[in-house]
Amino acid sequence: MAPYFFYFLAFLAIFSALMVVFSKNPVYSVLFLVMTFFAIAGQYILLNAQFLAVVHIIVYAGAIMVLFLFVVMLLNLNKELEPHKSSLLKLAGVIASGILMLTLIGTFRGATEQVVGAGLSDGLTYNNQVGLVKNLGKVLFSDFLLPFELSSILFLSAMVGAVMLGKRDKEPIEL
């Protein structure tokens, strides 16, 4: 049963990811991106990583994409108003995202070795208890404590930056 679910979700994820790029209307793009996130959350559930799945939904689909939708709706983008991009820029975009994909693949391959090194898994069989919230919490606060704290500092500084940018100036700006 599980392989069929996997193929279905994988198809859904790739299809909606492609639709994000090919949709004419940016609002549809955002909604297809939400669908992609749901398909990926489904994959997490297949791996018995319930916590990751639900946090993925809450954070990405529930908060970040709502803000995306917000901005897209307010800007009211359409085809006529959009500046035409030259093919050189498009080529640069393709190369840049290709390099990003290579980096990501390299990182994840490295991550597997790190997990094996930490003795959490032998890298071949999947420990289906590792995604449960109790085990995940233990791993995060013991083996991966430094990266975890570093990423929280990153978030904190991003938050401070956002507040600084959003802060109203003391002198009202003359319009």
Next chain:
Amino acid sequence: MDITILIYQAILVVFIFSVSLFVAMYSTYAERKVAAFMQDRIGPDRAGPFGILQPLADGVKMFMKEEFIPNPSDKFLFVVGPCVAMFTACISSAVIPWGDSLSINGHILSLQVADINIGILYVFGVVSMGVYGIMIGGWASNNKYSMIGAIRASSQLISYEISMGLALIPIVMMSGSISLKTIVEQQQGIHWNVFVQPLSFLIFLICAFAETNRTPFDLPECETELIGGFHTEYSSMKLGFYLFAEYINMFVSSAVMAALYFGGYNFPFIHSLGLSHNAVTLLGVGFFFAKIFAFIFFFMWVRWTIPRFRYDQLMKLGWKILIPLAILNILITGALMMIKAS
């Protein structure tokens, strides 16, 4: 997983689904009666004795009205909007423990559809999806009032979701679990969380009002400024879906509050009555529903008592008062737990 369990689960799902629809249906009637009582009127009394058939009449009216889709709207998303709102409202009740277990013919049957170990996070996930129904509907209508209503709704929901989540953390810290069933089981007798965490409950309650778009937080559909808010362009049963989803949300959030803070199906001295396990369970279910109805009445009571906030007051309350209070509550709970442990 044998077939009887599956059949039982299916029956339970259908049963809970119909109960929540039924409760939502009669909440509309109760709301009008409560409003009438508060304003010294009689309320609906034409359909059946005491107007008891009023919800049916309303439903028939909704179905019979003209189905109208405005021409400049996005036709597909215009229909998707209310569907999403209704869908998210309906699926959130899956993790609520309605009662303890029943034992029939040696089978132990749990009165909870899914006891997943992320229980309360599931509710949050579904709640955060609810905003799409409103946003899609508001945008697809292609009407500026709908648009402003939708934007108000989404910023309100996002803001209050944060304090709602933060308010809940002390409860999770104390119980050491995010499964709703475990949290309810730990509140045996009268050890209800509301007595230990009154501040957390207060914040959660305020956020629940905001999340269900009820007065004093019903800015998204504020009639005096926005005609009907995000559902201005909707008619017939699509409008009915939006309105109905609000009542289902009210029912579910009442159930969540009753389970998290008021002991769910627990009530004092039940185990000293000497009843059988099944009788205790059924009594517990009854008591749980009594708590839920008390909360629903409270929702209505507030609606007809307190005027609506201004939008900047709403944002100020959410970001500048509730979030710091919730964080303070987490710190105090953590400190007390550390003192107690050492």
